[in-house]
Amino acid sequence: MNPVTRALWNPIVAKEYRARMRTWRSPFAITIYIVLLGGLGWAVFSAIANNTFGSGQNNYGQTLFTFLVLFQVALLAFITPALTAGAISGERERQTIDLLFVTPIATFSIIWGKLLASMSFVVLLLILSVPIFSLVFLFGGIELDQVVYAFIVTGVTALTLGLVGLACSSLFRRTLVATVAAYAGAFVLMAGTLLYGALFPVVVDVNASQQPAPPAVTLLSPALPLYTIATNQPIPGYGVRYPSGGFNPTAGGGSCLTQPDGSTTCYSTGVTALPAGNVVGQGSSPTSGTQLASGLFKGWQYWQASVVMQLVVCAVALLFSALVLPPVRRFRLMKRRAAAPAPA
Amino acid sequence: MIAVENLTKVYGKRAALDHVSFEVPEKEIFGFVGPNGAGKTTTLRILAALMEPTEGRAFIDGADVTKEREKVHNRIGYMPDFFGVYDQLTVAEYLDFYAACYRQPKSRRQKIVDDLLALVGMTERKNQLVDTLSRGLKQRVCLARALVHDPAVLLLDEPASGLDPRARVEVREILKELRGMGKTIIISSHILPELTELCTMIGIIDHGRMRATGPVHEVIARLTTGRRLRITVLDAKEAAIEILTPLPSIRHVEAANGTIEAEYEGDETTASDILFALTGAGIRVSGFTPVDGGLEDAFLRATSEEA
Numbered sequence: 001m002n003p004v005t006r007a008l009w010n011p012i013v014a015k016e017y018r019a020r021m022r023t024w025r026s027p028f029a030i031t032i033y034i035v036l037l038g039g040l041g042w043a044v045f046s047a048i049a050n051n052t053f054g055s056g057q058n059n060y061g062q063t064l065f066t067f068l069v070l071f072q073v074a075l076l077a078f079i080t081p082a083l084t085a086g087a088i089s090g091e092r093e094r095q096t097i098d099l100l101f102v103t104p105i106a107t108f109s110i111i112w113g114k115l116l117a118s119m120s121f122v123v124l125l126l127i128l129s130v131p132i133f134s135l136v137f138l139f140g141g142i143e144l145d146q147v148v149y150a151f152i153v154t155g156v157t158a159l160t161l162g163l164v165g166l167a168c169s170s171l172f173r174r175t176l177v178a179t180v181a182a183y184a185g186a187f188v189l190m191a192g193t194l195l196y197g198a199l200f201p202v203v204v205d206v207n208a209s210q211q212p213a214p215p216a217v218t219l220l221s222p223a224l225p226l227y228t229i230a231t232n233q234p235i236p237g238y239g240v241r242y243p244s245g246g247f248n249p250t251a252g253g254g255s256c257l258t259q260p261d262g263s264t265t266c267y268s269t270g271v272t273a274l275p276a277g278n279v280v281g282q283g284s285s286p287t288s289g290t291q292l293a294s295g296l297f298k299g300w301q302y303w304q305a306s307v308v309m310q311l312v313v314c315a316v317a318l319l320f321s322a323l324v325l326p327p328v329r330r331f332r333l334m335k336r337r338a339a340a341p342a343p344a
Numbered sequence: 345m346i347a348v349e350n351l352t353k354v355y356g357k358r359a360a361l362d363h364v365s366f367e368v369p370e371k372e373i374f375g376f377v378g379p380n381g382a383g384k385t386t387t388l389r390i391l392a393a394l395m396e397p398t399e400g401r402a403f404i405d406g407a408d409v410t411k412e413r414e415k416v417h418n419r420i421g422y423m424p425d426f427f428g429v430y431d432q433l434t435v436a437e438y439l440d441f442y443a444a445c446y447r448q449p450k451s452r453r454q455k456i457v458d459d460l461l462a463l464v465g466m467t468e469r470k471n472q473l474v475d476t477l478s479r480g481l482k483q484r485v486c487l488a489r490a491l492v493h494d495p496a497v498l499l500l501d502e503p504a505s506g507l508d509p510r511a512r513v514e515v516r517e518i519l520k521e522l523r524g525m526g527k528t529i530i531i532s533s534h535i536l537p538e539l540t541e542l543c544t545m546i547g548i549i550d551h552g553r554m555r556a557t558g559p560v561h562e563v564i565a566r567l568t569t570g571r572r573l574r575i576t577v578l579d580a581k582e583a584a585i586e587i588l589t590p591l592p593s594i595r596h597v598e599a600a601n602g603t604i605e606a607e608y609e610g611d612e613t614t615a616s617d618i619l620f621a622l623t624g625a626g627i628r629v630s631g632f633t634p635v636d637g638g639l640e641d642a643f644l645r646a647t648s649e650e651a
Contacts, residue, residue, distance in 0.1 A: 011444035019432040094428035099489070102392050102422045103445035104414050327394045328413070 011105070012113025013120075020117065033075060033125050034132070040071045041132050061139030066230040068133060069150045072126075073222045076158045077190050080122060081182035084165030086175040087114040088325060093175055098327070107326045111318065115166055122158040126151060142230075149229050149303050157222040160310040161186050163317035170321040189313070193220040197239035202295075204242050213295040214239020220310060225303035228290045234302065345370040345528045346391070346497065351400035353386050353552075360386045362552040363400065368530060368545060370496075373523055375543035375560070376532040377643055383552040384532040385425055388501045391530070392422040404497055418446075421490030425501040425532075427482075431475040435466060435485055438474045439492060446493035460488040464518055480511030487518060498522065500531040504538065516542060540564075540639045548646040555646035560639070567642035573615060575604040575622070576631030584627045591621060603631070 020026050044067045048060045088110075091097040100110055136142045165182035172178040197218035204212045218224055218239050228234050290302055297305035346368040353361040361383045368374040378384050389395040391402055393413040401408060407415035430438060439457045448456055461467045464484040469477070474485060483503060490498060503519070504512045516538055522529065523542070533539055539546065540560060547557040556563045577584045581599060588597045588606055593614045596607040608614060619632050 011441055014444070015430065015433070015437075015441045018437065019430060022432040094430070095424070095426050096428045096430065098389075098392075098394055098422075098424055099427060099442070100445065101394055102417050102420065103442065104417050104447060105445045328396050328410075 010109050010113045012100075012110060013116045016113065016117030017120070020121065026121070029079065030125065030128065033079070034128055036075060037068065037072060037129055037132050041068060041135055044068075045135070059139075059141045061136045061141035062230060064139065065133070065136040065142045065146070065150075066227065068136070069154065069226045069230055070223060072129060073154050073157055073190075073226060076122060076125070076154065077161060077186050079125070080118070080158045080161040081165040081168075081179065081186050083118040083121060084114065084162045085169050085179040085182035087118065087166055088169040088321075089172055089175040089178045090169075092173050101327050108322050111166060111170070111321050111325060115162060115318075118162050118165075119159060122162070123155070126155060126158075146229050149301075150226055153222050153225050153229065153303050153306060156307045156310050156314075157190075160189065160313050160317070163314045163321070164189070167317040167321045167324075170325040189220050189310075190223070191221070193218050194223055197224075201239050201241040204240050212240040213292045213298075216296040216305070216309070219297070219302065219306040220313065222306060222310075225301075225306040228302040232290060234290055345372075345405055346374070346530065347403045348387070348391070349401045351387065351390060351402055352398050353383070353390065353395070354398045359552050361390075361397070361400075364549065364552070364554045365400075366547050366554060366557045368528060370528055371526050372545050373519075373529045373531065373543045375539035375546040376530055376549065377534070377536065377539065377546060377639070378532075378549035379534075379647060382549045382647075384549060385501055387549070388422075388424075388499050388530065388532060392420060392499055393417060394422075418493065419496055421493070421495040421498045423486050423490045423498070423500045423503055425505060427486055429474045429477075429482060429485070431473065433474055434471050435461070435474050435477070436470040438485065439488055442489045443492040448493060456492055460491055463491070463521065464488045465514070480507050480514070483507060483511070483515060484518070487515070491522075496528060498527050498529040498531075500529060502532055502534070504533060504535055512538065536639045536643055546639070548643055550647040556642070564639055564642045567645045571607060571609075571645070572635040572641070573606045573608065573618065574631065574633045574635045575606060575629060576602070577604065577622070578628040578630050580627055583625070584622055584629075587621060587625050587627065588618065591618060593618065605635070 041064065044064050048063060088097070091100065133147060136147075161182075164185040165178075168178040168181040168185065169175070172181060197214045200215065202212055202215055214224070214234070224235065224238070292298060292300050292302060292305055297308070300308075348364060348366050351361050351364040352359065364383065364387060366374075376384050376387070386395065390397050391404065391409055393409045393416045396410055401410070403409065404416050405419050407419065409416050430441075433441065436457050439460060440453050443453045443456050444450075457470070458467070461470050464487055466481065466484055466488070469481065474482070477485065487500075487503065490500075500519075504515050507515065512535065519529065519531070519542055531539070531543070543560055545558065546560045546563050548555045548563070556567060558566075575584065575588075581604060584604055585597050585599065588594050588604070591608075593608045593610045594606055595609060598605050606618070608618060610617075615632075615634065619629065622629050
């Protein structure tokens, strides 16, 4: 067996697959997932049919797709930490972890096996959701590459949350504590970073010639890139702050700034500053995503920057897990106390 | 085969192990005896490379347990005192999983599993979910699990604890068979009579310190011979007890099954003084025998000395 095959199919993966799919919980979770996602699709479809979103809403496919991708990632944010937060701590609680540690199987393989087994289930959920997502093509307005990018972002988000869950599971001995910590981590990544962008936006330099971008940390949340992929524009006015009295967001997905001399500069999606009064209409030329015009990821698509940011978190979480999991740690979180002299 | 040198493990201010040293030659069965909290499990966990000692070194077949963990893991089979099993796996799948973890080729795993199930007498239960087995059967499966890679050394931490007498006998029979296969075994247990029968060597540990170690009968002889006397008198048993009790070398006297058992401090000269005291007082002594108190007596003496 070559190293790649061995990595992909180590004994822990096979054991986890077998044990996971023999319980009623997995089919139940799959059913609930599909019912919820399908239910949302049906609700949005009904709302569109009843014109609930207003007469101004004419891109049905885009609306449906936006709801579906955001709801899907929210569902996975609930499911993934539950899949991984008990993976290691559960072994400790069952008193099976020592039996694994005395085998020649490497610590990294244990983590990798647990991760792969959990992520396979997530991938299964994503695959099962494809027929629901295909509904958007009935209405048009969404290209195949947008769906692919949305699934990439969703998959990477699930991977990130999974690894954060595994890190918590490696650190904490009890599954309950690990689960709470994993959900807290998920909340920080998903909502906390968004909140940060809202509370501490980038202050727009009125002399800048380029469109402002929200703080880089906000890209850790998948909401921003998914919204951008679905609508081909960033969330209007999010993550940027205009000097007092200067904020004038437009309906076209861009934003306008009143300059000190009284003239107005409007910014539109992914392009540099336009002449005063010139506003670009939304969705006029659908692209696969919107570029960040400034900041750390200048010139990158929102989703690309988000994927990179999340993969960094993944790497940190993986490294952390590999360091804290072994029974004989090569480093300690706290300095060890000096050994006391042996009692006489 | 197994060498432990000045092993010390300190938790906070408490020394769980205090310069413990012993050696177990190849193919010997070493009984590790001690009260709860004496340091048996800590020693075995260090030998299994699951824990680092604060001081000292330990070697399994020449491999340092702190530096050559993978070598150690390939050479040992470890059975902890408390262990869990995976639900949703059958007995055969459970053993196959660990065989795969020990990198046994897939083509050989089926035979390994079948052979081990036959060894522990579980062949007819190979398709039963392992989580549904009784404690005794789980112990047997766990013992089989420790053997999936045919290790030269077995570290068994209380393998018979919590088992009913029949299950204990069954585990003992399996261990005898393993002894016949030439395995070097360290077995910690508090069921002392069984250890006497099974083990070739013994170590008595208490409060983290090794009180005695060596071949079983040597240790028992060292700790007990000459300290307990079984005295048979033709008559006047009460008078004999009255004579014995005030003697300064006597620690305890009791009448048992028609004889008198006396514990004393001292050597053979002291024993002869005791006999002289009895015969000098006109007691007709028909039997006067030093009693080998067995492992239980040796254990009690070793662990009470500095308790």
